[in-house]
Amino acid sequence: MRLTEKKIVEVLRQSGYKITPQRRAILEVITHSQEHLTPSAILEKVNYIHPGIGLVTVYRTLEVLSNLGLICRMHTAEGCHSYKGALQEHHHHLTCTECGRVVEFTNCDLGELEERLSAQTGFNIESHLLEFLGRCRDCQKAVA
Amino acid sequence: MRLTEKKIVEVLRQSGYKITPQRRAILEVITHSQEHLTPSAILEKVNYIHPGIGLVTVYRTLEVLSNLGLICRMHTAEGCHSYKGALQEHHHHLTCTECGRVVEFTNCDLGELEERLSAQTGFNIESHLLEFLGRCRDCQKAVA
DNA sequence: GACCTAAATGAAAAAGTTTTTCACCTACCA
């Protein structure tokens, strides 16, 4: 389940952050979008709801939300600062290299590999980044 | 095995690109490095070999090499514009978040997961990005 | 080896993105 705006506001408040109209507007944009959005794209959409918000505020809000794990930062061909609404669970992405569509999946089953690596290298493994790239059904058709 | 400079030069020539000293210098840096490098980091290293090369040339060369699949553009947690030598062999990295040390490993065993995802989503999966993050033995000691 | 030409280069500037600074404002608690 994707986190709702309400749930995110709750977590923000519990973490000691203030709930400003700007943050609400940014949240509304992110939680209502299915794609990943760049800060500029978010700003553009936010300005329909709340004109006058600065790009700086968007950047700052995204950083807060991202640090709390409430939104998800994506590394796409367009740049390093695309964000999308986060899932509650640990998850990964399968991204279409052609159209950018993103599918989420949850069972990565890397525990065994992680243990093996840990034993071999002495590393204390804290996290992992796993992303699959390919072509979605539509883009495969488009080529054919 | 990582692609050698010689092999890359051969492909470049066959593809109709000229072999300039600048390109040679950039190739030397990339093929001799074990890490992912940003354009600026590449420029810095290149300037030891061939002072006076412009960052523009680095960008242009990286684009050519990347388009030919001779180097690999990485979208990692650290950034979106890092490049590394393309390996003939499939591999991944285990990176220390403290000191940046990188250990490579090869058996990722993601075939099963890949098949499952492919079947579920209709994606034709072309590649994956897998990176583990943690603390190496030394950095664990340093904290204790 | 000298010549020719398309491709490549470097410098400068433009365009874009992200961060920093700072004076002012406001959400929220007592």
Place this chain on the structure above:
DNA sequence: TGGTAGGTGAAAAACTTTTTCATTTAGGTC
């Protein structure tokens, strides 16, 4: 209804990436 820590917007700084253009050069041809 204050007081205050935290948040905001504007401007500017700091970076990164792309574009432009005059000059140079790699590599083929004679």
